[in-house]
Amino acid sequence: MDTVLSGLATGFAVAFDPFNLMLVLVGCFVGTLIGALPGLGPINGVAILLPIAYGLGFPPESALILLAGIYYGAEYGGRISSILLNVPGDAGAVMTTLDGNPMARAGQAGRALSLSAVASFIGGTFAVILMSLFAPGLAKFAVTFSPADYVALMVFAFASLASLVGKSTVKTLLGATIGLMLATIGIDANTGVNRYTFGIPDILAGIDFLIVVVGLFGMAELLTLVEHQARGTLKSLPVDKSFVQWADLKLAKWTILRSSIIGFFIGILPGTGASVASAVAYGTEKRISDKEGTFGTGDVRGLAAPEAANNAAAGGSMVPMLTLGIPGSGTTAILLGALLMFNIQPGPMMFTQRPEVAWGLVASMYIGNVALLVINLPLVGLFARMLTIPQHYLTPLIAILAFIGIYTIVGNPHDLYMITGLGLLGWFLRKLEFSLAPVILGFVLGSLFENNLRRALSISGGDWGILVADWKSLLLYGLALLVVVLPIWLARRSRKRSGGQEAMAD
């Protein structure tokens, strides 16, 4: 405990240096903007600014503080276009569209934006606190998570999502299957064979998650808007001045807490990040607290869950990077590269060898979270006004942003065809009243599930027993069973009870 406190003291001394403080603020602000643009997410923001930070000759702790500010700024910003435009700003913000966008459509954009900012703040701060207290132990635990345990985690994720969204179970399952199929494209890691690549080199490594998100969500939304416009059924929304109420926070407080815990722990695990965390948090909350069936129609808890979780996951993924030198997500992989560029060896020795960098970064995360809340709340009104832009300006604007975003990161024209094609697919699916979230989740969870299942079986030499050999796997299967069975049992019990009461009344 003493080492933590003295470490934090060192860290805050570094982070409160006026120059570093300014960098935190700049990073958070720029990050929010980058995150808000569809297609550009934390990974691109950090990658684009890394050479700049290096080129400006900042000391390593300052450069890292700037980059980290951009990282969690982008996690905050991702929610903005999810809520306002129904287009996820980045991978972790897919689930935010489910309840965030209906709120905006109901004239509550300001309330949705401010509530999600608060949820993000709590999730992010929660993660930093856990990280500074328990980082080394948590990282040791995270690496003991074997491929078999990941399989169990994915089963749990699927289970908590099973009743996720959409009116028809069949369509939800079909949607997830389409996602699973998209995930099988590319070189199969276990055999080195090309699957469904049809001789197109651009998809040898599989389809990038971002392309699926921007295509299926962004482009499909765009086509829907154009269609409504052509039919003349679009109505523009009045300026709304709504804001988060204490009642909202009171309602969502347990949701935010639970989602922060889920997000943090999933974030720590190498290989799973904000997208899985927010999906599991949303699914779990829907199972636990959606008694009235309001999730997906603009429920504040449905909005708070993924936002608390994805920011907590962003903090969690820093744990294995700082303590073991193992990146927990794509973005932390780039931050790791940044450390190496500054000739700092990340890993177990970093906290003792370069305390000013390690603890300075941790302290800047505390400050960053506060800064983001302070920056974001006053801007809510400004962002909400975006919705009053007439649709015939807004539609091309979304298109331009999505195309630029995708082209900037990859610079491959093939990806522009991909998002257009996926957009048509998404529009078509929406016409058939499919919900698109299961498609995305099938895509993310599917490849994690497949790869880890095959890893587990390679380890055991083909013995399926490995899947139930560890207490962590068994615990997760137990939880999976619980989230499926519990709601059914509860529903039956309450029906029986009300049935009983009716019988008594007779």
Add this chain to the structure above:
Amino acid sequence: MIITRVSAALFCALSLAAPALAQSDIRKPECVAPANPGGGFDLTCRVAQTGLEPHVTNPVQVTFMPGGIGAVAFNQFNTNRTDDGSAIVAWSTGSLLNIILGKYGAFDENDVRWLATAGADFGAVVVKADSEYDSLKQIMDDLAADPQSVVVGAGGSVGSQDWMKGALLMREAGGTPMQMRYVAFDGGGDAIAALLGGSIEVYTGDVGEMVPYLESGDMKILATLAPERLEAPFAEIPTAKEQGYDVEWTIMRGFYMGKDTSDEDYQKWVDAFDAAYATDAFAQIQAERGLLPLNLSGEALTASINNTMDELRTIATEAGLIQ
């Protein structure tokens, strides 16, 4: 105003101080990393960016062209940008392997101009600190007794260069590569996590990525797959050859250009690299990025690559990856 004057003065001072410093005049030089930011190709391009800085008139920009493990860039420079004299593309031994396996389509090593190397890295056989294995011999004995008894893992798919290292060890132990219990992870980081967590027993990684772990003592490097003993900080680690096993795996990293690049443009780049190779600063940059010196350019590199390709073809055929 003051700033312009100061920088003008600085510029004069610098040009006076280093009159002998010849710089290659390349318009808008660009290094294409055929992957997402942050990986090995990014690192390779950063070596060109910082290492060439004193030797080219304009700074080298790093751009990214991910897609199909480098195939997109390889095809791009074989179809559209075959004569782009400003752009160089990063490659590694893994790319050579992909050419052999046909992953890059119809084009092969004769369809690009091999320019220069950024440095080299070598394979490493790594186990957890508290592993029962204390020497490469124990692993090889176990593999020889029962090829299925050791769980090997690394960051690449079957047929990738990470897998190759395991396959070569397996062959040396008397088994066939396809008998190996190999677990493919998504990048070295995940594989290291699996090693530390006890999911896999042996990690066939690279020497360069092990630097952060040397001091922490979480892992033991039982052998390097280098042709000879490496310098510090790896001086204590014996090579596989020293331990009596003829297994070697060198990862070259470097740059190529389009096939139709003019000799003049090509030579400008070669000159810039040759100038950089001669400096201590370049060696320093290589060391900072976990690369060991291996400096080849122009003709020498092309000859070396042709040799390597022959070797890799033989290995890939023996491993059953190609007919």
